[in-house]
Amino acid sequence: MAGSAEYSGVDFYDIDSLLSEEERAVRDTVRQWVDDQLIPVIGDCYIEGRFPKQLIPGMAELGLFGANLPEEYGCAGLNNVAYGLIMQELERGDSGIRSFASVQGALVMYPIYAFGSDEQKQHWLPRLAQGTDIGCFGLTEPDYGSNPAGMITTARETADGWVLNGTKMWITNGSQATVAIIWAKTGDVDDSSSIRGFIVPTNTPGFSGKDQKGKLSLRASDTSELHMQDVHLPKDAILPKSGGIKSPLMCLTQARYGIAWGGVGAAMACYDEARRYAVTRVMFGKPIGQTQLQQERLANMLTEITKAQLLALQLGRLKDQGKATPGRVSLAKRNNVNIACDCAREARRLLGANGILIEYHSMRHLANLESVYTYEGTHDMHSLILGQEITGLPAY
Amino acid sequence: MAGSAEYSGVDFYDIDSLLSEEERAVRDTVRQWVDDQLIPVIGDCYIEGRFPKQLIPGMAELGLFGANLPEEYGCAGLNNVAYGLIMQELERGDSGIRSFASVQGALVMYPIYAFGSDEQKQHWLPRLAQGTDIGCFGLTEPDYGSNPAGMITTARETADGWVLNGTKMWITNGSQATVAIIWAKTGDVDDSSSIRGFIVPTNTPGFSGKDQKGKLSLRASDTSELHMQDVHLPKDAILPKSGGIKSPLMCLTQARYGIAWGGVGAAMACYDEARRYAVTRVMFGKPIGQTQLQQERLANMLTEITKAQLLALQLGRLKDQGKATPGRVSLAKRNNVNIACDCAREARRLLGANGILIEYHSMRHLANLESVYTYEGTHDMHSLILGQEITGLPAY
Amino acid sequence: MKPLAPIHPAPLPDYTAVDFLDVDSLLTPEEKALRARVRAWVDARLMPIITECHFAGRFPGELVPEMAELGLLGPTIPAVYGGPGRSGVAYGIIMQELERCDSGVRSFASVQSSLVMYPIWAFGSEAQKQHWLPQLAQGTAIGCFGLTEPEYGSNPAGMIVRATETADGWLLHGTKKWLSNGPSATIAIVWAKTGDRDDAHSIRGFIVPTNLPGVTVHRLDDKHSLRVSESSAMTFDQVKLPKDALLPESGGLKSPLMCLTQARFGIVWGSLGAAMACFDEALQYAKQREMFGKPIAQTQLQQSRLADMVTKITNGQLLALQLGRLKDLGTMTPGQVSLAKRYNVDMACDVAREARRLLGANGILGGWHSMRHMANLESVYTYEGTHDMHTLIIGQELTGLPAYR
């Protein structure tokens, strides 16, 4: 392995032997696509703060959007482990690309699939799977980050439909989306049980979005604010089976599941880069990989990655059995993103001065992962979700 | 679970579903035995610095010695996962008891099984399995801890056998053993390829052992020095298939494997104690388990334990497939003991002032695990073993 | 099997106190002289017996007269009450040198000085001061401090021990826990509510001779930690106290907390001494111990350990000294004491653990000191305000917002 040019993954505990033929095939296909299509352009996209739109058709062709949803809706119908491996490989390239796929699949297609009418599913899912429509997910508001139940966006029922008013923030894909899943209160502002989901074409009058500029993280991904002023929607814009804060939280559980895998991919990318550098960079007449301090760095990274891989896989198997409880998902999201942050930082440091240049990947991952650490439930929120599950006592 | 009296293990990721009926049955049997036989006496044994000899017959009856060796030699013939679960449960009680079983099985019975003649196997293995003979393992020397290849103990061949001279240190079970596996150089002091193993009855003239007193750790386990002055042995005392430093290192790999599981058991015991205490101990009018700081402690412990369980299990499955390479064993020993040390420390701290009293278990584990951190390859040595495997470059 | 002589670890050179950033240049000649005197006494009298005392769980009471003669009991108490009237920094230096040997010995001096003599000096009547302080300074009387109760550790305001005023004095009833020095104590400073169960303002301090009827001391043995210190619980069964048992100037929870601030200050310095002892042991061992044909001190991993240790100790030294100077200026705040107690004890726990690990297998033997310190410091981490409580004290001072519950 040492020194070879091609990325070949990290598998110290023969975890491949726990994957099916199909799962490995999916993983290898996406890995190859990332090598061929994403890696060559990601550096420039990141520096310029630009999402590589041109890659969307290729991703759709590979069936990466909503890959764990049924084929009858034009999706790949993969199991959750294969889906997780897709997220792992995409984030090996860049967290922003994985975020794009997460939003499209887990936060837009999933709620339509889970809470939508047959008509809605038939209409939207194939278009979203093909990437002809791009979706975004409107839940978070400026003053209600960790506490979405407090949202103040409202949906007022009228004779012929609904009128939405409010502002959403931190919306990935927001500015390029053709459709948005918006969560709003249909009752009193303090009645979180009245929260419902709505399918909102972004060209509806009164709906506007704007990119948040000046990001130091996820620069190859679009993050936007959405503003809704008297947005009139037909009756059938509502997701009929959605109800209460529980519905958007179910979407977040889907997305967090993918993030648990994505974190592993980012950590693998950093470890691989650090290892290659360590065995080739010569200082004091020998490779720095031969010094105890750098070997300790690498040993710690490999250990954390191996454990994170096993966590993600077991979580995936549980998910396929319907046993991926929110607490279990929280544990893996919290751990895997946290160790990815640490691996990225240690890899950056092993790379020395070169580590701050864009041609190396670790510091880009380091910066990206700070967003991942915070979104979809901050690290601290997951501590408290786990804490409540352990003790039965809430401490928010 | 919260507050319930009976220890019920820790399994947040439904890892039980990955175990066979038999594996779970073995685990539950040992767990029950530890609750009934060991827990009630361990506190006094620890304070008095006494190994609970009286438990040996019971352990033998359960087949805990060399449990992964074939039945034809009077052993349980279990797979390596079941064997690992035994170590986990024993160390949930006390690292000293697990150490006793590790030495008997992995460091005495295994080398006889792996390097011994048929006669030696037939003679010794059943007696050791039944606990009618107790064994110890003589490799480490005062000045050659992490570097056993440097040993200076010699075995000189004579007309009618062998003469051993030298001193061994840190020998678990040393003072009560009826038989010792002694590693010595049959050639020059700088020729580590001449290292061979010998079966030495401890009542052989010239052989003496003495307990190392004043231990602050593993107080319920005997640790001894062995001294050999012109110890005459018959020709057939040698383990015929042993040869070079590789042979004792193979034994260490067996023992380290068991330690990787044992560390999980100790961590589970500490977590369980801390969780029970947190939900029942009231301060400022509510359980301390309802404060964010203690929930973070518990969440971190549960996360580390879950990962360590998955590591141990995957390593066990690999071992049953003959794929548990020394590097893979090093990763699990290093990680699982390290997180056990941290869990024990955090649990001790959550227990507050009460945590320093013997009636609580966490601080006993904390002290024990410091020995486990160091023996069978220190944490740092495993960093460098992994580092070499990663980089292909030695940095000892 | 016949016995044989134990293989002893290579003897290490005498203790050398690390001073990487020339912090000594900030000390006065008097402070350095005092430190040298105490260090010499510790080397001569305490170090030779400490391991045996630890395993036996015995406090070396026979040395109390010498400690008194050296002025180690109530160092800051003015001469008029039989004390040496030393500065806060001098007091800190004494605690550093005592804990360099063992936290339990330092705890004895802390309790006598900060939790018994200080409250009598700060809250006592002239008669009480005249009567008790000289005896306590001479060590002819030993004191202990009763604040914590079984169910009220971090939250002493909740205490349930009660002192009811009677015609001719007070009736004291209830149970206190975690009283160091209890078994050998002549008197206990006991904090009790004189009013309602929920009225923390009614908390007052009392001087309680331990030989009074109704006072029972329960030793807490079988400890993993502070085995040299005598921990105890104390029950008061309708104990009759004279009127003048009350510390007249004491009032409310504030009074015992003022005592804790004094004790915590001593811990800031003491834990530093323990860390310095572990570092010195680890450094000397690393230079002597050879593996793979060279001293382990020449490997990157052990040098990394040592560099981390010396950095933390240097931080602790500068924190302790600045805190001491502020104390002597009279501007030291409880929050500042919390910061230093929290950091110094935490860093000492880490230094002791890493030293233990550098010592390898030998590190678990009683002949070496680091693991004893490591075990002792776990108590120090918890007592006089747990690490977490100090986190929240600092947090409140920074944010103005309480987050205890």
Place this chain on the structure above:
Amino acid sequence: MKPLAPIHPAPLPDYTAVDFLDVDSLLTPEEKALRARVRAWVDARLMPIITECHFAGRFPGELVPEMAELGLLGPTIPAVYGGPGRSGVAYGIIMQELERCDSGVRSFASVQSSLVMYPIWAFGSEAQKQHWLPQLAQGTAIGCFGLTEPEYGSNPAGMIVRATETADGWLLHGTKKWLSNGPSATIAIVWAKTGDRDDAHSIRGFIVPTNLPGVTVHRLDDKHSLRVSESSAMTFDQVKLPKDALLPESGGLKSPLMCLTQARFGIVWGSLGAAMACFDEALQYAKQREMFGKPIAQTQLQQSRLADMVTKITNGQLLALQLGRLKDLGTMTPGQVSLAKRYNVDMACDVAREARRLLGANGILGGWHSMRHMANLESVYTYEGTHDMHTLIIGQELTGLPAYR
């Protein structure tokens, strides 16, 4: 979709420098006055433009004259050479205040002062000092420092850049990397071997005008870190230098290492400034930001973050000041500088990361400063001796044994 006004984060109060342990009481009125002057200038001139400069990757060269006027360039250079002749502590304070805004700005001043003016002052001829120091102090000349080479980072002794003596001067040939200020530099202080490839004793310093034929500057753009600082590589293709380009008093690797010691001293203070900026931002944000109906500053987890930050910063403040006092006493050793550089930069990295995290999603936006500091400090962690190299420098000082290879 039509645009709409961005939602701005709630504006925070002005910068308040944290001083939990009254370290200010150890500063002179002059030192405090200097600090106030620099801080006010940073607030007025640098803070308003720094985010834009960072994203644009632009060094605000237009402010150099003002920096010179404030005496921020070569603060310790004596007046006879046009410098303000300030103390080491004063120099540190300046670096602290500059890096409170941005590490790149501080780097500019560090290079000019410690790596260009210092070597001319320490190793230069009287003529060189008279000619260059005043221009550099006034900022009419900008300097850079050429020591590191592409293949020789932590091991400068291995350098291959060579200066061959000729009849009428020197011929300089080779490539240097990581020269801050390179693109705008008038001169470069270049270190080259005048003897054999393996003769580190033959290393000498040269003053090289960057407009000489054969000198080429390559900008290093597309950086994640220190985007405000102009990094570069420089190639010297048989560059002809006059005899008097040589720094006559320079000799051996010791000379450039002396320069690095000066620069590292500045980093000790600078990183502290960055950490203080992040802490202040986090604290103010935590008090304003409400979640679940109360300020996040009232949650235990965020108070724990803040308590850890303020503790590390207090350690850093005491380390920096004691180091500065030793520097002004003339007793400061390189090992002591290594300890403080290693700790302060490492703690600043941690403080910046935790501040970023406390800021939540807002923390990734350029309008907030902590994440910019977090990215900058990764360079600081690596340059002027990586964290690991300082580990081994300290280790060697403690053990007497080198473990670099």
